[in-house]
Amino acid sequence: MPFEFDEATSLAALGDGAYATPIHDRWDINGNANGGYLLAIVANAMRAESGRAHPVSVTMHYLSPGPAGDGMTTTKVMKSGKRFVTVSGTLAQGGRDIATALGVFGDIDSSIGPQSVTVDRIDIPPFEECPPRAAPPVPEGAPPMGLGSRLDMRIHPDDTGFARGEPTGEALCRGYFSFRDGRPVDTLSLLLAADAFPPVMFNRFGMFGWVPTVEFTVHVRGVPAPGPIACAFSSRVIQGGMWEEDGEMWDSEGQVVALSRQLALAPKVS
């Protein structure tokens, strides 16, 4: 049996840089595919076209919600260099563009110097001591947990307030990312990890609806060692009806494996 994530990001080359990349069911929030999942689908096609091993930096802009169903990603190699290949990719469904991306693909070896890492690994209890991201009591109109059914995510005990309707007041959410079916987290699935946690807005202002991502960038900085990925997400500038969410991801050996940032729309606070 293939792992769920591999099935959900499978592709078939159609020639001329086009790939059939169906959007699978139950990788959604409220019926629309998770933004990190969409990025993983498109980046997988871009990576195939690049002929290189890993996504190094990928940026996606979201154009329309992506319900489960057919999908086609059209890619174009913008530059094929010695070290990196730069590729563009656009996912469409029934002729409508869902999301568009730019990315660079190549080898990643975090042991190459110079080395200077000054960001502290997040202070978080072991995986087993962090509560699972349970399906929260779903208020009327709130999203069902399609994506959550695929993942084994744990939330830092200090950051679970949002799920009880007791937001911590701080735009911070820490936890662990892993797949429920035991699939190892590789560089492609880090793109999903970077958008899978509850929006940190939920802990800052209380839980409310839809906070659509406008732009999402992930830098993959290491190939993860086996085990869950420790993640910290935060936002420092909520203003102008927008907010950024910064992500930091570490593997089980304490190596930084990804940095992410997205810009999203803020809901109106009543």
Next chain:
Amino acid sequence: MPFEFDEATSLAALGDGAYATPIHDRWDINGNANGGYLLAIVANAMRAESGRAHPVSVTMHYLSPGPAGDGMTTTKVMKSGKRFVTVSGTLAQGGRDIATALGVFGDIDSSIGPQSVTVDRIDIPPFEECPPRAAPPVPEGAPPMGLGSRLDMRIHPDDTGFARGEPTGEALCRGYFSFRDGRPVDTLSLLLAADAFPPVMFNRFGMFGWVPTVEFTVHVRGVPAPGPIACAFSSRVIQGGMWEEDGEMWDSEGQVVALSRQLALAPKVS
């Protein structure tokens, strides 16, 4: 007399989303146009095509060095929404692609809530008390200061070590950005500000050559009030032959006006 930056980012519509966007002289480092300047050129064409006022989030991937000369930016509107217009743009010179970008354009009003800004404005002396970024003693093979001749940049007195060959050891550079000819800093020129400072690598490991940007994203979060822009750049994860540089920019009224991040190649440390 028009301001230099306006002249250097001028464009002429050629129809079908194409714009003549020449690359002007003396916005370069070592003969190749500064990455922030290239982003400003391309974003200006993308903005024109969008019909909207401001760049909100723009990402550029760099493909080839861009010497001064002709240039043509080909843009395509990917989505025209009520709030934002998403546009792609690629700058070519003599048939060779120099850089490619994705961006979203629209209105920016930082006073719209919800409001929660937890990043502290940088601790920096007033503009007049910070030394100008002087043309440093240029070691053999080091870049001449084309870009510097256009700008009035000041460096935090504690962060000038790199220029004396006495790096501070910290991947941090703070200072002020303004134009020498008094042009106000608007949302377009924030894209230049975000890439105009000396690479923070110079303060971490000493001054050495070329640290080419692979990917560069700027989020514009406010329309600047008049006056110099206070900036802080830092890097936390230098590994794998790559490093990220994060930028924070404030206007004279203490408002966050932009956040930036780039991924760049690290030189080999001898």
